[in-house]
Amino acid sequence: MTLSPTVPPPQPTGLAPALARNIRALSDRRSAEKRSAGLQERTAELVTRFAGSIAFVYIHAIAFGVWVAVNTGLVTFLPKWDESFVVLGTLASVEAIFLSTFVLISQNRMAAAADKRADLDLQISLLSEHEVTRLVTLVSAIAAKMDIHTDADAEIDELKQDVAPEAVLDEIEAEEKASEAR
Helix, strand or coil: CCCCCCCCCCCCCCCCHHHHHHHHHHHHHHHHHHHHCCHHHHHHHHHHHHHCCHHHHHHHHHHHHHHHHHHCCCCCCCCCCCCCCHHHHHHHHHHHHHHHHHHHHHHHHHHHHHHHHHHHHHHHHHHHHHHHHHHHHHHHHHHHHCCCCCCCHHHHHHHCCCCCHHHHHHHHHHHHHHHHHC
């Protein structure tokens, strides 16, 4: 048996401590947000979750099926109570109004949470860009001190510049307007 001069790297036993801390922090934040939700938000979430379940479909299929079967005369041992189906239509319409309102409330809450996450992502991206710019400046200075030249030297001055997010947004908006005008 021949021994190899290399050994495979050890497999990690778990998550990196920083990653585990971040996961815990996000989980704790979501739990705190759920606990701080008001009664109206919790009710809307509960109704929306139930309305989006297969149990909701089954209950409605059975209820509407029985309603139609009785009121069309398919079931003869129960008296008809809504032969024109006006009551059924009215109930379904009122239910649809309330369900759509509950769904919109839940969507608004989810959109607000998504906006918070997007703001956090943007802040982290801007911080990362700033840090990378500083690293490029540092590595460039080290390379100059050691008289090292690379193919990337032509781009270094541009990479050392901080990105101005407002200027980027202005340029994106101007391009969108120009694209719409075409």
